[in-house]
Amino acid sequence: MTLAQRPTETLTLPDTTRDLVEASVSPNTRRAYAGVWQRFDEFQRNRLGGLEADDAGVATYLTGLFESGRSPATASMVVAALRFRARHGGAPDPVGPLSERVLAGFRRAGVGRGRGQVTGVGWAQSDAAAALSARAGLAGLRDAALIAVASDALLRVSEIAALEVADIDWGSSLGSPASGSTVAVRRSKTDQEGEGAVLYLGKPTTRRVREWLEAARIDEGPLFRPVSKSGLVSARALSARSVRQIIKDRAEAAGVEGRVSGHSLRVGAAQSLAQAGASLVEMQQAGRWESPSMPGHYARAELASRGVVARLRYRK
Numbered sequence: 001m002t003l004a005q006r007p008t009e010t011l012t013l014p015d016t017t018r019d020l021v022e023a024s025v026s027p028n029t030r031r032a033y034a035g036v037w038q039r040f041d042e043f044q045r046n047r048l049g050g051l052e053a054d055d056a057g058v059a060t061y062l063t064g065l066f067e068s069g070r071s072p073a074t075a076s077m078v079v080a081a082l083r084f085r086a087r088h089g090g091a092p093d094p095v096g097p098l099s100e101r102v103l104a105g106f107r108r109a110g111v112g113r114g115r116g117q118v119t120g121v122g123w124a125q126s127d128a129a130a131a132l133s134a135r136a137g138l139a140g141l142r143d144a145a146l147i148a149v150a151s152d153a154l155l156r157v158s159e160i161a162a163l164e165v166a167d168i169d170w171g172s173s174l175g176s177p178a179s180g181s182t183v184a185v186r187r188s189k190t191d192q193e194g195e196g197a198v199l200y201l202g203k204p205t206t207r208r209v210r211e212w213l214e215a216a217r218i219d220e221g222p223l224f225r226p227v228s229k230s231g232l233v234s235a236r237a238l239s240a241r242s243v244r245q246i247i248k249d250r251a252e253a254a255g256v257e258g259r260v261s262g263h264s265l266r267v268g269a270a271q272s273l274a275q276a277g278a279s280l281v282e283m284q285q286a287g288r289w290e291s292p293s294m295p296g297h298y299a300r301a302e303l304a305s306r307g308v309v310a311r312l313r314y315r316k
Helices: 015-023 027-048 054-065 072-089 097-109 123-133 137-151 159-161 203-216 241-255 263-274 282-287 293-298 298-306 309-314
Strands: 181-185 197-201
Touching: 015 282, 027 072, 054 072, 054 097, 072 097, 123 137, 123 241, 123 263, 137 159, 137 181, 137 197, 137 203, 137 241, 137 263, 159 241, 197 203, 203 263, 241 263, 263 282, 263 293, 263 298, 282 293, 293 298
Parallel strands: none
Antiparallel strands: 181 197
């Protein structure tokens, strides 16, 4: 089911209109929403024979999620997905007062549920993981460059996978040993209009990118690509799934413990920025978050250690 479909029928829309609706949210969100719709529609068919969603149905579904131990984040995703489909399919909003109160109760009673925050891979750990990876042949050089770029620029997995060689601006790095380079991120989760961002890469990271490109003999196209066991470099880009696995495998090989994910380098970079004295606004800008709440959440321990009590009572 696409974003431009109602629960029980397909609207007659021009192809361009459908394409624009599909482009209004990220691919990851589209996949997540599609999964929500499939599961909810199956629930509706079993409950009422496939009638359109209503307030009571949504409330009942959310209650089932709560009873099965799901997290408040899952419930919020269901509400967002159902509202999106109704709004773009011309159907009434299925989320009414009852569903909203159930969701509010879910959030309050479900505090502490979920998998928890991923383990952050900070600057020192990412440097160690990159150094270890660089010893593992051509794929290792790729992984070292990928880790270094993701850490310096606080990139999301989808942003890493989308990078092109042309996105790297070597700038003055050729003539100045103290300079790094920049990388252009053309579109991101919080930049749906495609304005883009230019982010700094340090000299060690710039060197790792050069080593990978020279060894792989790449001068255009996707920056990070699959490498076969025999050393053949693909012309296509790594998938987001492959990027996640690389980050997880290389971090664990470097001794990072805990729940490592594709988000760990981004979380860890935020934590390292906080440890270095960055303000919440600076962290927000570096990671291109819509608000300072997310970097504040990731780095709450680091921020507390230099908060007002630490500074004024213990003179830290």
